Amino acid sequence: MTYRALLQELLYAYGPCGQEDAVRDICLRELGPVADETWVDPAGNVVGLFRGGDGPAVRVMAHMDELSMLVKRIDPDGTLHLTPLGTMYPANFGLGPVAVLGRRETLCGVLALGSEHTTQESARIWRTKPDQGDKALDWPDVYVSTGRDADSLRQAGVGPGTRVCVERSKRTLVDIGDYLGSYFMDDRAAITALLDAARHVREPGALPGDVYLVFTTNEEIGGLGGTYASQALPGDLTVALEVGPTEPEYDTTVDGGPVVAYSDAVGVYDKPIADTLMTVADDLGLNPQAAVLGAFESDASHAKASGAAARSGLLCIPTLSTHGYEVIAPSAIPAISSVVAAFLQTAPAQ
Known part of the structure; x- marks a missing residue:
């Protein structure tokens, strides 16, 4: 299945907060063939374990719920x-x-x-x-x-x-010039990228430590699923994948590279993690965009603010009109996927 076909399937699936079943089924189906283990935790999150070396475990999250x-x-x-x-x-x-x-x-x-x-x-x-x-x-x-x-x-x-x-009927992908538009790119575009990254990190020995890919519940009402998973799963680091606003106040653009957040409305992301994400994206030739975000929250910032995660990071798909009719560049999903895969293979928790 192409990433566009998967994205469209995810967009059509209803996933309101606390009732993400249809999205959960797709994530389990796609994750099952590539993860070492998959399960649904008590909070309703989908978890995929990818076994690595003896290094620290890392959690990467994208949320299943929608506004x-x-x-x-x-x-x-x-x-x-x-x-x-x-x-x-x-x-x-x-x-x-x-x-x-x-x-x-x-x-x-x-x-x-x-x-x-x-x-x-x-x-x-x-x-x-x-x-x-x-x-x-x-x-x-x-x-x-x-x-x-x-x-x-x-x-x-x-x-x-x-x-x-x-x-x-209002959730069909639309070609807008060289871009793609739909409601609920948040966070279905990030789910698509994370599922694609899963296929790139499955090779034995590719990961310094265990990786948990987590598809979370109830992010839009306080990061509840991500906070639970950060507390319940091994590791100190939670990284969230999100859509990221492209506005002049952040000096970010929809046709630019991945957005790496250094802070948001909930707190400050860990600078060494953000710096590593910037370096990885730079090395891939993706021209990352550093951002200090306001009026924005994520699974990772909620997890850190609550004490469920010691460290946090945020990587975003540059998106026009977040929490509205959202528009992204078609290249943004594979770009984020490649950054995630390379980041996880560079021992980011060391």
């Missing part, structure tokens, strides 16, 4: 009211079709604001119009209609706590 929504309450007429799972607003995904993942049935609904052909009498809509109330669109302003009444929704297993995702 999504949670049903907060249901009106008697079946209207669903939502709260976000992860940091985003309705405008990040736009109004349109959503998948409501009921316990017994998955339903198609529409995320809606209501008619623009309204006056101040429709206060909820009026206040969000730029030429009227001029208030930013937020979750209390929108709702989901499924065409079902409350009783029918209950029969489908829909209620408070039901996950709601952007519907599959």
Whole structure:
């Protein structure tokens, strides 16, 4: 399977926080033939062990969950009211079709604001119009209609706590000039890169120490799966793979090389690890981009901040419009894969 085909399969798989089953199945299928051992831990993370020499163990992570929504309450007429799972607003995904993942049935609904052909009498809509109330669109302003009444929704297993995702029709890879666009490159592009790296580190004797590739749960709501795995698995070092913002404030560009973070909103990454990632990418001719990130968090920074990891690193796919409709260069995934493979073969934990 080409990396593009795998990426598309991952994008189509729904993976809201705490319900990453479809993505987990793909990761297990791809990891099984190349890892020495695979398992699912108590936090729901997929773990692949690649045995190496006597050196320190290293953990590399990419998260399976995606930005999504949670049903907060249901009106008697079946209207669903939502709260976000992860940091985003309705405008990040736009109004349109959503998948409501009921316990017994998955339903198609529409995320809606209501008619623009309204006056101040429709206060909820009026206040969000730029030429009227001029208030930013937020979750209390929108709702989901499924065409079902409350009783029918209950029969489908829909209620408070039901996950709601952007519907599959909006998750198709699109060629945008020389780039690729879709929702949820975060973190499906990084998963694709990590699975590709797994195929390059499987040769016996290639690794100085054991390597644990971890596909984590609940990253978007605090790095919960990655923190658990960092505490439970051997080793002192956790490295996260992510999408990385490409904005003038960070001096990063979508057509540049891999982004190596030296800090984010949670804490400072370990300089020797970041320096090694920069050197490895430089040696591969990939022109890495060093960055000091704000308003950004990762499995690795959460693990270090909580004391579950002694050291941390972050390697990112340069991405336009993170937490929105995300755009990457097609070469970015194999570039990150090659950096990960080379990094793991250079005894980075020494």
